Amino acid sequence: MAMDKQQKTVVQLVGVVVLMGGLAWASVPFYDWFCRVTGFGGVTGVAEAGSDRILDETIKVRFDGSKERGMPWEFKPMQREMEVRIGETGLAFYEAYNPTDHPIAGQAAYNVTPYEAGGFFTKIDCFCFTEQVLQPGERVEMPVTFYVDPEIVDDREGQYVHQITLSYTFYEIDLPEEAQAALAQDGKTNLN
Template identity: 55%
Template sequence: MPRRLSPEGRTVAMLVGVVVTMGALSWAAVPFYDWFCRVTGFGGTTQVSQTTSDEVLDEVVRVRFDANVDSNLGWTFRPMQTRMDLKIGESGLAFYEAVNTSDEPLTGTASYNVAPEVSGYYFIKVECFCFTEQTLQPGESIEMPVSFYVDPDLVRDRDSSHVRDITLSYTFHRTEPRRAALDTAPADTIN
């Protein structure tokens, strides 16, 4: 016959269960929040597509470009154009420039959002430098493209149909470079 836990033992078991549950929920919160933002456009999170829009409207949207750099990354970073007027659904191609002003190689990753937040669901990126890390050598500069369009469904959504001015904003953060796949592969043997 199984032995019953004492009241203190039950309390300890319940507390361990609560701690394990809270740990699991904390671990799942970041990927769930990221998924939620990508699906809903919450917080100005943009969408990603492999193709361009097949519909172009006669209505124009103005896209403004903003750039920021985290203080611990020795780079300058700026949009190469301050704004672009496009028809809704028309493909746009904008460029940003980054310069490593330090004396060491630095790797950065760009975070991004759009404002107003309601437009995030309709701002579609096709290609973007923000999808990968960027490593710059001392003094190196690079021009980085972002290809995008504003989904025509924007005008059919009663919450966002009034939006005709969108700001695309990036902030570069310092990151440690990811190790190449070769670093994890078995070493070659010499015959």
């Protein structure tokens, strides 16, 4: 059974729509993978321990904090900048406060600029690795432990970086199941 021109055009258009939808769906995980592998887009490295090499050269690290529109927390870095020796382990803190009367869960997304520095900025431990739940009125200090990889001084573009900015943006997320269960249990206890 042969298709007429109109049916053939419809089939081709449906094929193009399905292909474009598949490419759009795959673009986010592909871009994430690409950024993690190359350090493009300011994606940082992760390590379990500090660098075994510390240079006499220093680099300035600036800290920035913001929130997604509608996120009710207060969120800010506790210090705006610090100077560390390249390879030295640094420790910085951010502060978050939940001014509401109910628990709120959040997840931090991060970025490093300039982008050339992303692959050399290495986190050992960070509040951004897990979701955070703040109870009503709770204020917390959240640490990030990091170092700047000494290989930055030998990199064609990285050697010209003298200042790095670490930025976090907090987004509200759904409460984890255990927090929802605790709220439900607390509500039953208060009713009795």
